[in-house]
Amino acid sequence: MPKIGITALVPPELIFACGGQPYDVNNVIPASKKYSKNKLCAWTAIWQEMLVKREFGIDSLIVVAGGDCHNALVDGQKAAMSGIPTHFFFYPFDGDHKYMESQLYSLCSFLGDIKYPEKFRQIKELKKAGQLIDKKRINGKISSAETFRILISFSDLWGDPDKFKRAIATVQENDIEINNRIALIGVPPIYHDFHDIAQSLDLQIVFDELPYEFVRHTGTGISEVARDYCDYTFARPLDFRIEFLQKELEKRKVDGVIHYTQFACHHMLEDEILRNRLDYPMLTIQGDLPGKTPEQIKLRLEAFREVLERS
Amino acid sequence: MIGLDVGSSTAKIVRIEDGEIRYEITGTHKWRDLVEGIEKEDIISTGYFRHSVPHKASVTEITAAMFGAEYYFPEVEVIVDIGGQDTKVIDVKRNNFIINDKCSAGTGAFLEFVANYFKIELNELGSLHERAKRIPHINNTCGVFAVSEMISQLVAGYSQEEVVAGMHYAFARRISFMIPEAGTIVLIGGTVKNKGMVSALQDILKKEILIPEEPQIVNALGALKYYSG
Missing domain, CATH: 3.30.420.40 (ATPase, nucleotide binding domain)
Structure with a gap:
């Protein structure tokens, strides 16, 4: 089964249906000790360097070049120039599902066309299970660290839906005391222990914006996938994303919002707008290199809890 | 009861006696001199070193600044x-x-x-x-x-x-x-x-x-x- 690298959200159901094994090149980064040279954002710089050095063992690469990460367009080309067969995927900014459908058909041609259409339904069922885990987390039945670990893996389902299904079935339920309900918006933190650190400081993350997108979108065929993934909020205008966030934060009864931004990432520019439009106490933090959550970030988290206690 | 702020460059101690604010300031690494003879139970700490100095309770510099500034300028x-x-x-x-x-x-x-x-x-x-x-x-x-x-x-x-x-x-x-x-x-x-x-x-x-x-x-x-x- 060919191993297909992905740089951001690409419908994994389609890759499986085409007989490929998706592999999200971001997932190894937080626990790695890699420091790339010539970097802007560490996420893209590290995967780019690892791709060029052939450290992932992938057969081909899909770069999400439109509608998500702007640095990926260039870092993806560097990987392509090193000789990796690469396809550039573009989400529609305006949500045009016909355009999205054409992008998916073009992706299908790159992957060798659909061979296992039953994979669409299998992944859809798994995503339902993922949504249930998320719901249990909101109700204090599953820890935020465990929920994050599962949700973030829905971008590639570890390349093996059966193994992933077994892992989901073993998720432990607990009774977790929730004192400060936190929404974590923006790109996921580059620190591998961030959710545990937040929990240790009495901040319970009840919403992970991007990982929730990984379980929210699905479909039983190209047309349905096209319509559903058109609502992938990171690819759409900010108004669209903010409207979605407002509903989601209200539904999850959050007390405060942490906006994680990554050094040299264009999403940092959204901070001012999000602060103005989301009516919650908000902490903005900026990460850079992977590893453990640094002390100065812990200070911010601790101070934010104190701020919430004053609210 | 005293407030102890051990920051990156200096350490400060504050106590209130008869309604008067009394304080001392020294270099960060001389913070021990400030708390000589003071019990841990009487220290409320803040600053970078708030967790590593003896304290009954600690608070971040952000919250401490709010309470301190409001004292002078409500x-x-x-x-x-x-x-x-x-x-x-x-x-x-x-x-x-x-x-x-x-x-x-x-x-x-x-x-x-x-x-x-x-x-x-x-x-x-x-x-x-x-x-x-x-x-x-x-x-x-x-x-x-x-x-x-x-x-x-x-x-x-x-x-x-x-x-x-x-x-x-x-x-x-x-x-x-x-x-x-x-x-x-x-x-x-x-x-x-x-x-x-x-x-x-x-x-x-x-x-x-x-x-x-x-x-x-x-x-x-x-x-x-x-x-x-």
Whole structure:
């Protein structure tokens, strides 16, 4: 089964249906000790360097070049120039599902066309299970660290839906005391222990914006996938994303919002707008290199809890 | 009961006796001298070292600054705390804060570069500024490179006083980007004792800036107030 690298959200159901094994090149980064040279954002710089050095063992690469990460367009080309067969995927900014459908058909041609259409339904069922885990987390039945670990893996389902299904079935339920309900918006933190650190400081993350997108979108065929993934909020205008966030934060009864931004990432520019439009106490933090959550970030988290206690 | 603020450059202790604020300030690494004979149960700590010094309770510098500044100026809307290693801007009205620490250009360390270059004490910068006749424009994207630019201005014929004033403006401009619209701005932290920097910030913001009598002890006082109410 060919191993297909992905740089951001690409419908994994389609890759499986085409007989490929998706592999999200971001997932190894937080626990790695890699420091790339010539970097802007560490996420893209590290995967780019690892791709060029052939450290992932992938057969081909899909770069999400439109509608998500702007640095990926260039870092993806560097990987392509090193000789990796690469396809550039573009989400529609305006949500045009016909355009999205054409992008998916073009992706299908790159992957060798659909061979296992039953994979669409299998992944859809798994995503339902993922949504249930998320719901249990909101109700204090599953820890935020465990929920994050599962949700973030829905971008590639570890390349093996059966193994992933077994892992989901073993998720432990607990009774977790929730004192400060936190929404974590923006790109996921580059620190591998961030959710545990937040929990240790009495901040319970009840919403992970991007990982929730990984379980929210699905479909039983190209047309349905096209319509559903058109609502992938990171690819759409900010108004669209903010409207979605407002509903989601209200539904999850959050007390405060942490906006994680990554050094040299264009999403940092959204901070001012999000602060103005989301009516919650908000902490903005900026990460850079992977590893453990640094002390100065812990200070911010601790101070934010104190701020919430004053609210 | 005492408030103990052990920050990146200095340690401060505050106690209130007969309604009077009593305090002492020393270098960070001499904090033990300040608490000699004081029981752990009587210490409320804050600052970078708040968890590693003996304490009954601890509070972050952000919350301590709110309580301390409100003691002096109950109407405070925004607190700007310029420390040795970072600058914190606390929006008291909106219960929000931001901290600059990825770059030295808006921190006390920036002014240390300047003082070190001229081989003068930090507290001399303010009086040099007052004697400046012109203010050169210094581009402040980076604290270290700003020193290179400062040297270029000296080569171009600006006096030491003028270059120092230019650096204060560069520093103040950097901080002004972090400050939200507000009626009452309170400035705290050791760097605030530099009158040149304060006048540059006042000039850029076009706002009155309030400074407590002893701006360096506000967080230690705030820690004490946080606990004792």
